[in-house]
Amino acid sequence: MPFGGFPWGRVAFSQADSPLLHLVALGGPALLGFAVALLGALGLLAVDVLRERRGMHHLAGVGLAAVLLLLLPLLIPAPTQGTPATLMAIQGNAPLAGLDFNKTRREILDNHGRVTLEAAAQVQRGSCRHPTW
Known part of the structure; x- marks a missing residue:
């Protein structure tokens, strides 16, 4: 309740x-x-x-x-009214669907690391906006 x-x-x-x-x-x-x-x-x-x-x-x-x-x-004043921020989300993916994804933790970590490095390279090349937050 x-x-x-x-x-x-x-x-x-x-x-x-x-x-x-x-x-x-x-x-x-x-x-x-x-x-x-x-x-x-x-x-x-x-x-x-x-x-x-x-x-x-x-x-x-x-x-x-x-x-x-x-x-x-x-x-009511909305606290969301202000300077916009540019965010970046990283999704490295999990090879297994469901609750068994934890069996391949290292692969998931590696996927996220690889995708993060790819995103950073895109920002450096100027093909993706730099996150501001």
Whole structure:
């Protein structure tokens, strides 16, 4: 409770371009995941209100709550706004799929070392941008 069973982090990772993203500055992935789930619940409630023909004032209330949930996080300053960085990721690959990859640890280490040296050579030649972070 509250993290046992529901993948809050996975829900948050799907929100890279969402207006809700600013919530991460206040409550991390858990708050962002909760807000996404709440927005989905509000959408379901709106469908239920329409189906049951409860009245426009109920639908207006649900709609207002959804709009506020979408727009209010935009007032939170996002710490990701700043100077962009150039990153480099190295993937040397594992020869075996699944959990048996540890049987060939030396080969995996050698693969990563080789790919790292190749990336460094590309940076020196100018065919790849230099990492800035």
